[in-house]
Amino acid sequence: MKDRSDLSRGGGRQNEERAQSYLKAYKGEVAYQANKPIKTTSQTPGTGGMTQGLDIQAQRQREIGEEKAREASFKPDLEDNIYDIYKN
Numbered sequence: 001m002k003d004r005s006d007l008s009r010g011g012g013r014q015n016e017e018r019a020q021s022y023l024k025a026y027k028g029e030v031a032y033q034a035n036k037p038i039k040t041t042s043q044t045p046g047t048g049g050m051t052q053g054l055d056i057q058a059q060r061q062r063e064i065g066e067e068k069a070r071e072a073s074f075k076p077d078l079e080d081n082i083y084d085i086y087k088n
Helices: 004-012 013-037 053-072 081-086
Strands: none
Touching: none
């Protein structure tokens, strides 16, 4: 009983248990870092690697707009005769 009270009072046992707990946690972290999957995708800071994609998308939208304008130029102008009936 005296030995037990000496350990409790001195804090030696508590420090020893804390050290074992830290060691166990450290070993677990090391094992986790060693066995975790390797990242296979590269990342670019800022744009997320979408710089070229944004330029390509903008160019595609310009081409679509030009195509629509070209198609509209081929269509004949239609007169709205529906409003002529109200002029008389």
